[in-house]
Amino acid sequence: MKITVQRSGGIAALTREWSVKAVTPADKSRWEPLIAACPWDAIPGRDEDGGGNQPDRFMYSIRAGQHRATLPERAVTGPWRILVDNTRAAAEAARNKDGRR
Amino acid sequence: MYCSIIPPYILKRVAAQDAPQFSAAARAAKEALLHVKSVQAARAQPSPGLPPGVRHVKAGPPQRTVYDAQEAEILPGNVVRKEGEPATGDPAADEAYDGLGHTHRLYADVFGRNSIDAQGLPLDATVHFGKLYDNAFWDGSQMVFGDGDGEIFQRFTLSLSVIGHELAHGVTQHSAGLAYRNQAGAINESLSDVFGALVEQFVAQQTAAEASWLIGEGLFTSQVEGSALRSMKAPGTAYDDDVLGKDPQPDSMDSYVRTSADNGGVHINSGIPNRAFYLVASSLGGYAWDSPGRIWYDALTSGSLKADTTFRAFAKVTLASAEELFGAASKEHDAVKLAWETVKVKL
Known part of the structure; x- marks a missing residue:
């Protein structure tokens, strides 16, 4: 299973993407609870309260297996934030291990 | 101070009436038009004894x-x-x-x-x-x-242009209800870049020719191959880095980017109206906060911008502002028209 977090927008409008693959049973047991904790069926709409974005804030597109969600930065809280932060940290750790910037 | 609630284009139509029943109205309209032209000429000139662009209006100190x-x-x-x-x-x-x-x-x-x-x-x-x-x-x-x-x-x-950029979002919020998505969002972003650049130029007292027209100059670390976040003068050239990629901004409608990311590319397609403003400032010369800034500020605060304003609608509003402020036969009006034509936004 692949987990991908794409962050677009921000004043710089630089799109960054962090991905991890959960292949081994140990990986899956670590990531599946983080994914299951996210309310994939209760994503705020663009014009609903909390769903709109503020000028220059980030937009997040999150994919985990068959799940998809696009969220404004201020909606990335609770389990979403935990999933995003863990994905980013794991991807950056792997990148640093490879010696890439 | 002279104020007319009747826009110049209506005054011109009334002034052109030949029928006898309209003679008084036509004469009054001609007099009003002369007055409008004198006001337009006065607006185009900086006040004697004050720095260029400074107007006799008193605002409170910052808090x-x-x-x-x-x-x-x-x-x-x-x-x-x-x-x-x-x-x-x-x-x-x-x-x-x-x-x-x-x-x-x-x-x-x-x-x-x-x-x-x-x-x-x-x-x-x-x-x-x-x-x-x-x-x-x-x-x-x-x-x-x-x-x-x-x-x-x-x-x-x-970056002072970034500070000016963020505060300009506040000005836009209080002046026009532009949606933060697609072309309206890109206009919102462009207005922030325009006034962010003007703050930087005003502080440095730079003319349009002297200014860098870069937004966020100096923000990148030395590890990045790039000079700034965006270039209003040459959108798409601010950076080209092996990790960040190349600056994706288009410089005309020919390369308009359709995307769902970044709220529909609000920071990407803003390159098109950004360049239009630069072209106006470059064409007119002098300080960009003078005539070009006045035209864009007037467009922003005119009440004519809708939530879903398109580039074309915004261009028309800037052209109307140029006509209102400087006249239809003015170099300012011509510069605005040519700028939008150059970036391939149809008027």
Whole structure:
């Protein structure tokens, strides 16, 4: 299973993407609870309260297996934030291990 | 001060009436048009004895407060500097304080606007937001600055154009209800770049020819191959880096980017109206906050911009502002028309 977090927008409008693959049973047991904790069926709409974005804030597109969600930065809280932060940290750790910037 | 509620284009139509029953109205309209032309000429000239662009309008002094979030993502944080207090010694806090003051002065001195809401709104900014947070934003009531990740970005208060950019979002919020999506969002972004650049140029007293027209110059670390976040003069050329890729901004409608990311590419397609403004300023010469700035500010505050304003509709509003301020036969009007034609936005 692949987990991908794409962050677009921000004043710089630089799109960054962090991905991890959960292949081994140990990986899956670590990531599946983080994914299951996210309310994939209760994503705020663009014009609903909390769903709109503020000028220059980030937009997040999150994919985990068959799940998809696009969220404004201020909606990335609770389990979403935990999933995003863990994905980013794991991807950056792997990148640093490879010696890439 | 002379004010006419009747726009010049209507006065012209009335003045052109030959029928006897309209003779009095036609004569009055001709007199009014002469007056409008004299006012337009006066508006085009800087006031004697004042710096270029400065107008005789009194706005209140700024009421600044800078907060420190101490790397948390909780706003506003702890107060570190209030209006009139001495420098803190923290570069981010002091740059934010100074940047708020410079931005307030541009709006007050050049456009006669009393702060962000035109009613003296206190200016609040939070620095040190989040850990290694590589962004700055306007949250609807205040500015927020991250310290950057140190790898790609330095602290965001380093750039005065970025501070001016964020406050301009507040001005747009209080002046026009532009949606933050697609072309309306790109106009919103472009207006922030325009007034952010004007703050920087006003402080440095640079002419259009002298200015860099870069947004966020100096924000990148030395590891990045790039000079700034965006170039208004040459969209698409601000950076070209092996990690970040190439600056994706188009410089005309020929290369308009359709995307769902970034709220429909609001920071990407803003390159098109950005270049239009640069072309107007470059064509007219002198200080960009003078005639070009007046035209764009008038368009922003005209009440003519709808939530879903397109590039074409915005271009028409700027052209109407140029005509209203300087006349249909003016070089300003011609410059605006040519600029939009150059970036392939149909009028």
